[in-house]
Amino acid sequence: MESRYDVRSSKTTIGDIMNTFNIDNIRQDFPALNQLNRNRPLVYLDNAATTQKPNQVIDVISTFYRTSNANVHRGIYEISERATEAFESARQKAADFIHAEDSSSIIFTRGTTEAINLVAYAWGLHNLSPGDEILVTEMEHHSNIIPWQLIARKTGSILRYIPINEDGTLNLENSDIFFTSKTKIVAVIHQSNVLGTINPVKEIIQQAKQVGAISLVDGAQSTPHFKVDVQEIGCDFFAFSGHKMVGPTGVGVLYGKRELLESMEPFQGGGEMIKSVTFEESTWNDVPWKFEAGTPNIAQAIGLGAAIDYLNDIGIDQIHTYEQELTEYALDILEKIPGIQIYGQAPNRGAVISFNVDGVHPHDMVQFLDQDGIAVRGGHHCAQPIMKKFNVSATTRASFYLYNTRDEIDHLVESINKTASFLRR
Amino acid sequence: MEDLRELYQQLILDHSQNPKNFHEMEHPTHTAEGDNPLCGDEVTVYLKVEDDVIKDVSFVGSGCAISKASSSIMTETLKGKTIEEAHTIFDLFHRMITTGETDSAQEEKMAVLAGVHKFPSRVKCAMLAWHSAIGAIDKKEETVSTE
Numbered sequence: 163m164e165s166r167y168d169v170r171s172s173k174t175t176i177g178d179i180m181n182t183f184n185i186d187n188i189r190q191d192f193p194a195l196n197q198l199n200r201n202r203p204l205v206y207l208d209n210a211a212t213t214q215k216p217n218q219v220i221d222v223i224s225t226f227y228r229t230s231n232a233n234v235h236r237g238i239y240e241i242s243e244r245a246t247e248a249f250e251s252a253r254q255k256a257a258d259f260i261h262a263e264d265s266s267s268i269i270f271t272r273g274t275t276e277a278i279n280l281v282a283y284a285w286g287l288h289n290l291s292p293g294d295e296i297l298v299t300e301m302e303h304h305s306n307i308i309p310w311q312l313i314a315r316k317t318g319s320i321l322r323y324i325p326i327n328e329d330g331t332l333n334l335e336n337s338d339i340f341f342t343s344k345t346k347i348v349a350v351i352h353q354s355n356v357l358g359t360i361n362p363v364k365e366i367i368q369q370a371k372q373v374g375a376i377s378l379v380d381g382a383q384s385t386p387h388f389k390v391d392v393q394e395i396g397c398d399f400f401a402f403s404g405h406k407m408v409g410p411t412g413v414g415v416l417y418g419k420r421e422l423l424e425s426m427e428p429f430q431g432g433g434e435m436i437k438s439v440t441f442e443e444s445t446w447n448d449v450p451w452k453f454e455a456g457t458p459n460i461a462q463a464i465g466l467g468a469a470i471d472y473l474n475d476i477g478i479d480q481i482h483t484y485e486q487e488l489t490e491y492a493l494d495i496l497e498k499i500p501g502i503q504i505y506g507q508a509p510n511r512g513a514v515i516s517f518n519v520d521g522v523h524p525h526d527m528v529q530f531l532d533q534d535g536i537a538v539r540g541g542h543h544c545a546q547p548i549m550k551k552f553n554v555s556a557t558t559r560a561s562f563y564l565y566n567t568r569d570e571i572d573h574l575v576e577s578i579n580k581t582a583s584f585l586r587r
Numbered sequence: 588m589e590d591l592r593e594l595y596q597q598l599i600l601d602h603s604q605n606p607k608n609f610h611e612m613e614h615p616t617h618t619a620e621g622d623n624p625l626c627g628d629e630v631t632v633y634l635k636v637e638d639d640v641i642k643d644v645s646f647v648g649s650g651c652a653i654s655k656a657s658s659s660i661m662t663e664t665l666k667g668k669t670i671e672e673a674h675t676i677f678d679l680f681h682r683m684i685t686t687g688e689t690d691s692a693q694e695e696k697m698a699v700l701a702g703v704h705k706f707p708s709r710v711k712c713a714m715l716a717w718h719s720a721i722g723a724i725d726k727k728e729e730t731v732s733t734e
């Protein structure tokens with residue numbers, strides 16, 4: 163059977179991707195897109211928060227529960243074997259998707275947040291000493307700030323921030339002052355969930371290596387949108403969330419370099435993560451299971467595997483090209499709105515646009531857009547340090563994914579203009 | 588759409604664009620800061636209370652039109668009231684914002700915000716300055732410190 167959303171057909175050439183990327187078919191895969199919001203056709207532009215799910219993912223999850231539900235790694239019986247096989251093959255898919263060495267470097271977590279916390283507690287707590295430095299950037303999501311603040315407090319280590327420039331890029335000019343012999347871990351966001359900036363993580367990690375620091379990349383906003391190759395990036399850890407890439411909530415991934423994972427203490431204790439237990443002590447299971455205490459998120463992990471299949475079928479490069487065109491189009495027409503301020507003008511950027519319009523608070527903006535069927539986010543987007551940097555308390559944020567269209571962006575712009583003139587009357 | 592346009596009637600926009608008593612206060616007897624962590628809105632409320640009467644109220648901060656207008660209306664409404672009256676007015680206001688019910692005993696000024704109850708996610712915006720004001724008064728009553 164020919165895949166409906168196959169864009170690798172012979173007629174595909176760079177440049178006419180907009181014609182061959184079959185957006186109508188893609189949209190039909192996502193049942194939640196086809197509904198009303200406040201009695202208007204839903205225009206879903208909050209993809210940086212979470213994405214909608216295609217039938218292909220929903221069906222895999224429901225089929226799993228209907229036919230193969232059993233606990234994993236335990237049962238001898240057939241359906242348990244089937245569940246284990248499906249769960250472990252999802253791990254392999256995740257490994258392949260980010261070009262990890264092998265599936266043993268893939269730990270299933272609840273999401274990016276839990277993945278970063280795992281590193282903070284299982285590595286940070288045992289390897290940081292008073293005076294050591296943890297280096298992050300000013301554009302981190304709270305999930306890559308708070309765990310380090312907690313660990314810094316417990317270990318006496320110091321949290322430092324690489325600053326951002328006016329245009330939303332990182333200021334790496336005098337970065338030598340940040341990368342020192344005291345730096346023990348560098349944790350950076352790959353793509354900003356507020357400014358859209360795609361950071362030069364490979365260069366940053368090279369600098370980390372020069373001072374002997376390990377590294378973590380928060381890939382929550384990059385993995386869904388463009389090709390990630392963790393070996394090329396060279397990071398020690400990489401985190402992402404399933405729900406931001408058409409997969410289910412409740413599952414994410416921590417990739418870790420094998421030697422490092424093996425040298426680390428466990429994160430949580432319980433079933434699944436042990437080899438043998440006596441009343442006095444226990445020995446740990448091999449990685450990655452050492453870090454997966456308790457019954458894992460089996461159905462969600464399998465759903466994530468299906469999401470990866472879906473994205474692979476369309477092609478992550480095609481998705482990226484499509485989104486880049488969509489973002490350029492959106493920036494072009496948004497910039498023409500009188501009194502608009504767009505936060506983040508990095509040359510290398512993804513499909514996230516934060517803005518404010520003079521005289522209109524984002525809360526009011528979002529409420530009016532909602533009445534026109536448009537779902538966008540208003541607030542600080544879990545990145546209060548950025549808000550502070552740009553001297554605003556909140557912004558409105560529109561973020562796109564493979565199923566969004568130019569028509570939807572036109573509708574957004576029209577609704578913004580209408581709202582601004584109504585509220586400024 | 589009509590409900591929303593009704594909520595953002597001219598009076599609300601006037602209050603939010605040119606809020607009343609929008610300034611810091613020298614020598615307040617009570618102050619409180621309120622914030623709405625979800626949206627990053629912040630308000631600081633200042634009160635001058637003498638002999639159980641609110642002689643002066645003002646506020647500063649950033650927020651949406653609903654929150655600004657509500658703060659502005661709060662300062663106008665509470666000025667000149669006794670502490671006891673302020674509590675009663677707060678209760679009426681809270682009921683109106685959460686249920687839409689208005690009361691003949693209540694100040695007319697407040698009524699423009701009655702529509703907020705149709706937008707549950709905005710109740711917090713409307714209540715922020717009011718909670719801060721009442722919190723400031725109550726806190727001070729427990730730990731009176733005069734300088």
Ligand SMILES: Cc1ncc(COP(=O)(O)O)c(C=O)c1O
Pocket residue numbers: 210211272273274275276303305306351353354355380382383403414544
């Ligand atoms: C850049 C970034 N990092 C981390 C997270 C946290 O992801 P999750 O809530 O799935 O753990 C998000 C999502 O909001 C994000 O955008």
